[in-house]
Amino acid sequence: MHIETLLAHLAEEGGVYDPYGASHLPIYQTATFDLKKQSGSKIYDYTRSDNPTRDALETVFAKAENGASCSCTHTGIGAIALLFETVLKANSKILVEKDCYGGTYRLLQVYKDKYNVEVFFADFTDLLEIQNLLETDNFDLVLCESPTNPGMKIIDLRELAMLAKNNGSKFAVDNSLATFASQKPLDLGADFSVFSATKYISGHGSTVAGALVSKWEEDGEKVAYFANAEGRSQNPFDVFLISLGIPTLPLRLKHHEQSAIQVAEYLEKHPKVNKLVYPGSKNHPQHELAKSQMKIFPGVLTVHMQNVETAEKLVAATRWFGEKASFGTADSRIEIPAKISHASFSKEDLQAIGIFPSTVRLSIGLEHIDDLLEDLENALK
Numbered sequence: 001m002h003i004e005t006l007l008a009h010l011a012e013e014g015g016v017y018d019p020y021g022a023s024h025l026p027i028y029q030t031a032t033f034d035l036k037k038q039s040g041s042k043i044y045d046y047t048r049s050d051n052p053t054r055d056a057l058e059t060v061f062a063k064a065e066n067g068a069s070c071s072c073t074h075t076g077i078g079a080i081a082l083l084f085e086t087v088l089k090a091n092s093k094i095l096v097e098k099d100c101y102g103g104t105y106r107l108l109q110v111y112k113d114k115y116n117v118e119v120f121f122a123d124f125t126d127l128l129e130i131q132n133l134l135e136t137d138n139f140d141l142v143l144c145e146s147p148t149n150p151g152m153k154i155i156d157l158r159e160l161a162m163l164a165k166n167n168g169s170k171f172a173v174d175n176s177l178a179t180f181a182s183q184k185p186l187d188l189g190a191d192f193s194v195f196s197a198t199k200y201i202s203g204h205g206s207t208v209a210g211a212l213v214s215k216w217e218e219d220g221e222k223v224a225y226f227a228n229a230e231g232r233s234q235n236p237f238d239v240f241l242i243s244l245g246i247p248t249l250p251l252r253l254k255h256h257e258q259s260a261i262q263v264a265e266y267l268e269k270h271p272k273v274n275k276l277v278y279p280g281s282k283n284h285p286q287h288e289l290a291k292s293q294m295k296i297f298p299g300v301l302t303v304h305m306q307n308v309e310t311a312e313k314l315v316a317a318t319r320w321f322g323e324k325a326s327f328g329t330a331d332s333r334i335e336i337p338a339k340i341s342h343a344s345f346s347k348e349d350l351q352a353i354g355i356f357p358s359t360v361r362l363s364i365g366l367e368h369i370d371d372l373l374e375d376l377e378n379a380l381k
């Protein structure tokens with residue numbers, strides 16, 4: 001079955017048991033279930049541990065990622081915390097691609113301070129360095145995004161999975177940017193795919209959500225245990241809000257991609273732009289690797305402007321690009337990562353990943369491309 005078909009049949013494929021044959025996911029907005037009054041194949045008792053609405057989305061996410069099971073969480077960062085709780089112990093070692101989401105960076109500081117977890121940041125495109133690190137130390141977890149954001153590097157997930165496996169480490173990929181409609185980390189060798197569903201998956205920017213998909217049943221059982229024990233599970237109404245975007249995800253992604261390619265072509269030639277980084281551009285040094293891992297390029301671009309003033313003017317002067325955190329919505333967005341999404345990074349760590357106050361991140365929405373290009377042209381005058 002192709003991903004488009006799976007997502008179009010969300011309720012059916014999610015295994016929804018509904019006496020009326022509801023064609024979309026029914027919302028079981030209840031805290032408890034009466035054990036004496038159930039006739040379904042599965043017995044529910046308490047929504048923190050299990051809920052039919054959430055179960056359906058988890059089943060579809062697990063199928064979409066080709067995993068054994070999935071736990072849906074109340075935020076994307078909650079899913080990353082759930083991953084850490086499942087895999088890490090006090091004094092564990094974790095190896096993380098240094099170009100990671102600002103919230104992940106902040107969460108790692110928490111684990112470092114509270115649980116003495118040793119956090120090693122590295123450049124995952126330097127496979128020799130990663131091999132050396134993994135051979136000289138025992139890591140419980142290796143974690144990266146691909147594409148990285150905002151650096152827009154492509155990590156060779158097949159290679160990383162092999163290196164992590166040889167070292168006995170679990171390998172997790174944050175798939176928020178590419179999404180399962182484009183990239184399947186578990187098929188490339190990862191043990192976990194974790195993502196924020198707040199972005200492309202919801203697509204409407206109406207709520208925050210996350211998910212952690214395990215490749216192996218045994219890991220999935222541990223994840224479900226911690227999701228319940230620590231109360232990380234998503235509530236049914238927010239699951240429903242997320243479900244509204246699911247059937248259109250592949251279509252939307254293709255539109256985002258087409259527009260982003262045109263914006264990239266325009267900005268690449270603009271005299272006020274120092275450098276544009278977009279994996280969907282043929283000029284991206286890892287374009288071929290990107291193509292081998294992703295079916296569709298996401299609509300997020302990183303633009304290094306001539307200087308801070310040009311960057312700030314661009315952000316302020318655009319009409320259709322809201323200065324907002326997050327990405328992957330119908331409306332286009334613009335931000336200076338050093339000020340918003342990556343404000344929790346130390347200045348040195350931000351410079352180490354090549355992000356400066358003159359770096360701008362664009363999330364290309366679903367508006368007409370002519371309006372977006374005209375807007376950028378006016379703002380850059």
Ligand SMILES: Cc1ncc(COP(=O)(O)O)c(C=O)c1O
Nearest residue numbers: 075076077101176196198208209
């Ligand atoms: C790559 C990535 N992972 C995780 C998150 C966290 O997701 P949420 O905001 O849903 O908690 C974000 C949020 O921007 C992100 O960009």
